[in-house]
Amino acid sequence: xxxxxxxxxxxxxxxxxxxxxxxxxxxxxxxxxxxxxxxxxxxxxxxxxxxxxxxxxxxxxxxxxxxxxxxxxxxxxxxxxxxxxxxxxxxxxxxxxxxxxxxxxxxxxxxxxxxxxxxxxxxxxxxxxxxxxxxxxxxxxxxxxxxxxxxxxxxxxxxxxxxxxxxxxxxxxxxxxxxxxxxxxxxxxxxxxxxxxxx
Amino acid sequence: xxxxxxxxxxxxxxxxxxxxxxxxxxxxxxxxxxxxxxxxxxxxxxxxxxxxxxxxxxxxxxxxxxxxxxxxxxxxxxxxxxxxxxxxxxxxxxxxxxxxxxxxxxxxxxxxxxxxxxxxxxxxxxxxxxxxxxxxxxxxxxxxxxxxxxxxxxxxxxxxxxxxxxxxxxxxxxxxxxxxxxxxxxxxxxxxxxxxxxx
Numbered sequence: 001x002x003x004x005x006x007x008x009x010x011x012x013x014x015x016x017x018x019x020x021x022x023x024x025x026x027x028x029x030x031x032x033x034x035x036x037x038x039x040x041x042x043x044x045x046x047x048x049x050x051x052x053x054x055x056x057x058x059x060x061x062x063x064x065x066x067x068x069x070x071x072x073x074x075x076x077x078x079x080x081x082x083x084x085x086x087x088x089x090x091x092x093x094x095x096x097x098x099x100x101x102x103x104x105x106x107x108x109x110x111x112x113x114x115x116x117x118x119x120x121x122x123x124x125x126x127x128x129x130x131x132x133x134x135x136x137x138x139x140x141x142x143x144x145x146x147x148x149x150x151x152x153x154x155x156x157x158x159x160x161x162x163x164x165x166x167x168x169x170x171x172x173x174x175x176x177x178x179x180x181x182x183x184x185x186x187x188x189x190x191x192x193x194x195x196x197x198x199x
Numbered sequence: 200x201x202x203x204x205x206x207x208x209x210x211x212x213x214x215x216x217x218x219x220x221x222x223x224x225x226x227x228x229x230x231x232x233x234x235x236x237x238x239x240x241x242x243x244x245x246x247x248x249x250x251x252x253x254x255x256x257x258x259x260x261x262x263x264x265x266x267x268x269x270x271x272x273x274x275x276x277x278x279x280x281x282x283x284x285x286x287x288x289x290x291x292x293x294x295x296x297x298x299x300x301x302x303x304x305x306x307x308x309x310x311x312x313x314x315x316x317x318x319x320x321x322x323x324x325x326x327x328x329x330x331x332x333x334x335x336x337x338x339x340x341x342x343x344x345x346x347x348x349x350x351x352x353x354x355x356x357x358x359x360x361x362x363x364x365x366x367x368x369x370x371x372x373x374x375x376x377x378x379x380x381x382x383x384x385x386x387x388x389x390x391x392x393x394x395x396x397x398x
Contacts, residue, residue, distance in 0.1 A: 002290070003263040005251045009244040015237070017229050022382070023217065028248070029287045030216050032261060036249050038214070043245040045208040046230055050238045052204045053231060062231060064202040088228045091201070183221075 006032070058129075060105040060122050062087045070094075070102055077101045079136035083126060083155065085109050085143055089181045093141060096190035101139070104129065109147035110154055116147075123155065130163050137167040139196055143181045144171070156199040169196040205231070257328070259304040259321050261286045269293075269301055276300045278335035282325060282354065284308050284342055288380045292340060295389035300338070303328065308346035309353055315346075322354065329362050336366040338395055342380045343370070355398040368395040 002010075006028060014024035031039050055061070056068035059081075063069070070076060070090070080101025084090060085108060093099050106121040118124075130138060140155055142148035156168045171192040181189075201209075205227060213223035230238050254260070255267035258280075262268070269275060269289070279300025283289060284307060292298050305320040317323075329337060339354055341347035355367045370391040380388075 003252060003261060003268065005244070005248045005263060006261060009248045012241040012244040015241075016226050018222070018225075025287070025290070026217070026381075027215050029285075031245055032248060032252060032286070034249075039245055039249045042211040042214075043242045043249075045204070045211040046238055046242040046245075049204045049208045049227070049231060050233075050235050050242075053202060062202060062205065064204060069202065086228075087231070088224070091224070182225075 055105075059103045060107060060125070061090055061103055075100075079134055080139070081126075081129065081135060081137075082139040082141050084141045084181070085148060085151070086182075089141065089143075092181060092184050092186070092189055093193070095186050096193055098190045098193040099139070101137075106142070106151070109142055109145075109151040111147040111150075118154070121151075123158070126155070127158065127162055130159060130166055135163070135166050137169060139193075140168065140170045140199070141181070141193075145178060145180075148181075152199070168199050170199050172196050254304075258302045259306060259324070260289055260302055274299075278333055279338070280325075280328065280334060280336075281338040281340050283340045283380070284347060284350070285381075288340065288342075291380060291383050291385070291388055292392070294385050295392055297389045297392040298338070300336075305341070305350070308341055308344075308350040310346040310349075317353070320350075322357075325354070326357065326361055329358060329365055334362070334365050336368060338392075339367065339369045339398070340380070340392075344377060344379075347380075351398070367398050369398050371395050 009028045009031065010021070010024045013019055013027050014021050019027070052064055053062050056063035056071055057066050058071045059068060061068040061070065077100050081104050082093060082099055082101055083104045083106060084093070085106055087105055090103055090105065104122065104126050106123065106126070108116050108121045110116055110118065110121070129135070138159060140152040142151045152170055159166060159168050208227045208230065209220070209223045212218055212226050213220050218226070251263055252261050255262035255270055256265050257270045258267060260267040260269065276299050280303050281292060281298055281300055282303045282305060283292070284305055286304055289302055289304065303321065303325050305322065305325070307315050307320045309315055309317065309320070328334070337358060339351040341350045351369055358365060358367050
């Protein structure tokens with residue numbers, strides 16, 4: 001019964017995670033009540049983020065140009081690499097102010113059941129970075145979940161074989177097992193970082 | 200630390216009702232993971248809804264052209280008008296399939312405290328529609344809240360004075376007082392419609 005443009009907006013909003021059909025309806029009516037400027041600002045922000053954001057050629061974090069802001073920042077310690085699963089995992093680690101190195105974003109975790117094998121995530125690129133030299137330590141900050149732990153063990157073993165002089169560490173316990181790194185609080189995550197242990 | 204386009208998207212998403220900063224962050228990363236087609240579909244839907252949807256010239260419901268789909272539908276009873284506060288209130292009433300007349304969307308409820316006076320909502324337009332003739336009954340379906348009730352009483356009194364031959368009814372009790380019409384379930388709202396009482 002609603003006009004097609006409204007139905008379309010409700011449908012598109014309902015595709016977002018955690019947005020059910022009632023919430024999508026509510027958001028759509030909010031957008032209809034907004035001024036054109038406000039609504040267009042959201043529309044443009046979506047379009048812009050898709051057209052201007054890609055992956056950093058060094059660490060595969062999200063980047064506005066060929067390299068992300070962290071890789072471009074010369075004050076960061078280039079001998080230290082923190083390995084995370086997803087770009088959103090960089091944010092809570094940055095928030096702790098405990099880590100001054102650079103990142104390597106795998107784009108997932110190893111999971112044979114889901115068909116995620118070593119060649120499906122940025123592992124070869126990580127090994128190449130470390131083998132290129134100048135790396136003192138690799139901090140494995142994958143999620144403390146089954147797949148995150150498996151990925152950390154796999155990477156640690158591989159790095160020990162390829163580059164035995166590089167220290168490989170893992171985030172300290174302190175993170176509740178099964179939790180999601182994206183939602184960890186700063187204190188817990190800071191402790192986990194400062195207490196990281198050799199693998 | 201995040202690239203400006205990402206920050207901007209998080210900010211814009213965070214302006215939506217019920218979307219906090221963490222949720223906005225989560226939605227932004229979801230959009231970044233989506234294909235361009237999926238993300239652009241949402242962006243375009245927002246733009247399209249704002250450029251193509253306006254208010255119906257008859258009932259002030261949302262409409263894609265000069266008139267809404269309900270006012271254009273010749274099978275609807277033109278002698279029956281249901282008065283609601285907002286466009287989103289039309290949806291649950293339609294969902295009951297109990298009402299086959301047309302609507303009049305006031306665009307708010309009378310509230311002297313909030314500075315909403317009779318001339319701020321579409322009351323003159325309602326009286327003009329009813330005074331034009333051919334109307335048998337006006338169903339007042341404003342929310343069962345203080346402002347909604349006050350609006351219903353004000354409209355009932357005014358219509359009795361202007362057009363004494365037109366029956367004015369109010370949604371039956373059955374709706375819990377203080378609730379929001381937008382979220383009423385079909386059964387309760389259907390009962391409230393079928394049991395509407397004369398004012």
